[in-house]
Amino acid sequence: MLWLIAQKELKEIIRQGVLKILILTVLVLLLVSLVISFSYNRYIDSLHIKSEKESRELWDKQGDKNQHSAAHYGLYLLKPKSPQALWDNGLDRYTGAAIFIEPHVRNNTMFKAVQDSPMLAKWGEFTPSFIMLYILPLLILWITFNIISREKEQGTYRLLKSQGVSSLKWIAGKASAVWIITILLIVPVFLTAGIIFGKGAFFTVESFLLLLTYLLYAGIYIHIGIAVSALTKKSEISIIFLVGFWVLTTWVIPKITSSITQNIYPSPLESEFKKNIRDEIYKNGILRHDINHKNTIAFTKKVLKEYNVNDVSELPFNFNGYILQAAEDTNNIIFDKHYAELHKLYKKQTNVYTVSGLFSPFILARQISMGLCKTDLWSHINFTKATDEYRKLFIKTINEDLIKSPYKPNQRFIRSNDLWESIPKFKYKLPGLKLFSEHYKYVYSIYLLWFVVSAGILLFTSKKIKF
Amino acid sequence: MIEAKNITKKFGSKTVLNDLNIKVNPGEIFCLLGANGAGKTTLINIFLNFIYADSGKAYINNIDIEKHPSDSKKHLAYIPENLMLYPYLTGIENLKYFTNLAGKKYTKEELELFLSEAGLQKNYIHKRVSVFSKGMRQKVGIAIALAKNAKVLLLDEPTSGLDLKSAKEFADILNKLKNKDVAVLMTTHDLFRAKETGTDIGILKNGKLIDTFVSEEINYDILEKLYINHIKI
Known part of the structure; x- marks a missing residue:
């Protein structure tokens, strides 16, 4: 009977001109967004590969130089895009994807798309996730808002009941029809896009979970849409309620959450954050380029005393290299401390978002989508941590070479390409599911709860339908 | 009874x-x-x-x-004052749907026969119900009762x-x-x-x-x- 009801619903939906146009429109929008996203990501990827290659070539071939001068020449490191980023560009446009590494300082990422294109910040991106999380729910609401109330209004429900159809089977049949349409709309597009644009690397557990996430999100709207239609006597009331739900959960609650989060756990301004680090380094760090700084003087005295010599030229190693590495080691502790505090703050902020997800499935779906596409905050932090580890290794290798070099006052030791080329290349692997589960296990649990509760509400309403 | x-x-x-x-x-x-x-x-x-x-x-x-x-x-079969059917389905599709829901299965020819027996003109059997008059919809209702063997x-x-004509036809049925x-x-x-x-x-x-x-x-x-x-x- 379930399939019988679903079949009839599908037939009716397909025969309704407006719905047919709406379904086709969403399909076209989804395909267009995929093509745009693919083109953009391919452009960014090729740019990254080219930039990183050129940056490395310039580093390798910079010629004869003092090690420290060479280190200041620096390197650009770029974050690769995951195959899933085709669906959701997430925070990449805000966080940027390139880091310049150099001695003494831990730089932030640069080349943020929103800076290059301010309109992007204002209007957002036309991505497949935008279609899945904003537009698809509207289509589902349009299909479901009168799926039950229409039958009550026109009287077919009485005729159905007189045939002995149970409300539960009737509602389940209708839900099945909308599920079928949704699955037929999403799954083939998802798989085809994976085959055409993903080149095999797309079909991973992350992609499966992403598809599941989008389907669950659609499912929440299917269940709520049908439940509201069943509980309201008039279709007008049903559509008002459902559009209200959409506005509230996709626009209002996320904005309110953002404001609340910023009030409870305000993020420091970048300038303020950098100043705090600078101040602490000035207070507790070693300023190699400021030889008159008290900490630099104290460190020099300590080393001279330790080796029982009167001048740095008497030390058994190159003091310039030694103090540079000491400054790195000391200052890195300060950098790490400040960044760890910042990340703790971010965690607190995302916890507020997770809790607000109890009131908005959109907030949860958005976070999960970005997490699985590796365009979220934690993937960004994972990348910046990896670049900083590489920076530490990169600088240490240079400094250690300098330490071994003969020390001649007022004369800089020169090294050539063989040293620059010996520095290992930056190899970054995007984070796997471990990072995702670490940060999203509760988010996904609440998300699943939304789905289960919405299905429960639908079951419950089958007992509450009135003529 | x-x-x-x-x-x-x-x-x-x-x-x-x-x-x-x-x-x-x-x-x-x-x-x-x-x-x-x-x-x-x-x-x-x-x-x-x-x-x-x-x-x-x-x-x-x-x-x-x-x-x-x-x-x-x-x-039992039931026909209300204003029998409403699914406007995007044809007369025969509505009949098939309701009889299937009641657990009955018929061939297309048998369904056509029920509709004819109920007095629905042959050229309306495969037309969408949205163009049906009230009397025609009542006839589909009668066909449902017939098919259900209520x-x-x-x-x-x-x-x-x-x-008057439709009411007389209804009485005859x-x-x-x-x-x-x-x-x-x-x-x-x-x-x-x-x-x-x-x-x-x-x-x-x-x-x-x-x-x-x-x-x-x-x-x-x-x-x-x-x-x-x-x-x-």
Whole structure:
């Protein structure tokens, strides 16, 4: 009977001109967004590969130089895009994807798309996730808002009941029809896009979970849409309620959450954050380029005393290299401390978002989508941590070479390409599911709860339908 | 067979049906007359299990409808005052859907035959119901009853709003069903149609069956006078 009801619903939906146009429109929008996203990501990827290659070539071939001068020449490191980023560009446009590494300082990422294109910040991106999380729910609401109330209004429900159809089977049949349409709309597009644009690397557990996430999100709207239609006597009331739900959960609650989060756990301004680090380094760090700084003087005295010599030229190693590495080691502790505090703050902020997800499935779906596409905050932090580890290794290798070099006052030791080329290349692997589960296990649990509760509400309403 | 035994139904403080007893045997068409609010539709709704009686029992083919709602519905067909079907489906698709829901499976030819038997013009069988008149929709309703092989037919003001020709066609079909031993309970305001179609006539007032007649034994003028008198009092 379930399939019988679903079949009839599908037939009716397909025969309704407006719905047919709406379904086709969403399909076209989804395909267009995929093509745009693919083109953009391919452009960014090729740019990254080219930039990183050129940056490395310039580093390798910079010629004869003092090690420290060479280190200041620096390197650009770029974050690769995951195959899933085709669906959701997430925070990449805000966080940027390139880091310049150099001695003494831990730089932030640069080349943020929103800076290059301010309109992007204002209007957002036309991505497949935008279609899945904003537009698809509207289509589902349009299909479901009168799926039950229409039958009550026109009287077919009485005729159905007189045939002995149970409300539960009737509602389940209708839900099945909308599920079928949704699955037929999403799954083939998802798989085809994976085959055409993903080149095999797309079909991973992350992609499966992403598809599941989008389907669950659609499912929440299917269940709520049908439940509201069943509980309201008039279709007008049903559509008002459902559009209200959409506005509230996709626009209002996320904005309110953002404001609340910023009030409870305000993020420091970048300038303020950098100043705090600078101040602490000035207070507790070693300023190699400021030889008159008290900490630099104290460190020099300590080393001279330790080796029982009167001048740095008497030390058994190159003091310039030694103090540079000491400054790195000391200052890195300060950098790490400040960044760890910042990340703790971010965690607190995302916890507020997770809790607000109890009131908005959109907030949860958005976070999960970005997490699985590796365009979220934690993937960004994972990348910046990896670049900083590489920076530490990169600088240490240079400094250690300098330490071994003969020390001649007022004369800089020169090294050539063989040293620059010996520095290992930056190899970054995007984070796997471990990072995702670490940060999203509760988010996904609440998300699943939304789905289960919405299905429960639908079951419950089958007992509450009135003529 | 349709049977109501001592049915009482109240909505708030208002008693809509008051210790009502009705029995319609196979091959009988019982026309229930009554003013608006007399309780006619409430009685139909109780037989359909849409609402429950406060006391008393209702039976369809000797099945207690409250105890066995699904079983009782297997034997009945229902046509409301304004039968609405699915406008995006054709006449035959609507018939197929409703008969399938009732657990019956027919071939396309058999379904076409039911619709023809119910009086639907052949050129409308495969047209969308959105272009159907009320009379045509009622005929699809009759076809559903025929296909379901229902032994009980509940009709709630089925001829109101029908033109004379359609109402006459409807009455003819009911007579055919009567001859197939179907028990029909029809609520109506239409005295003339009740006299012409019904085998028995009852007058319902304030939830009580205040008078019953055998249709053949009473002439129209007397019925009209009696009905008006009852309604006036």
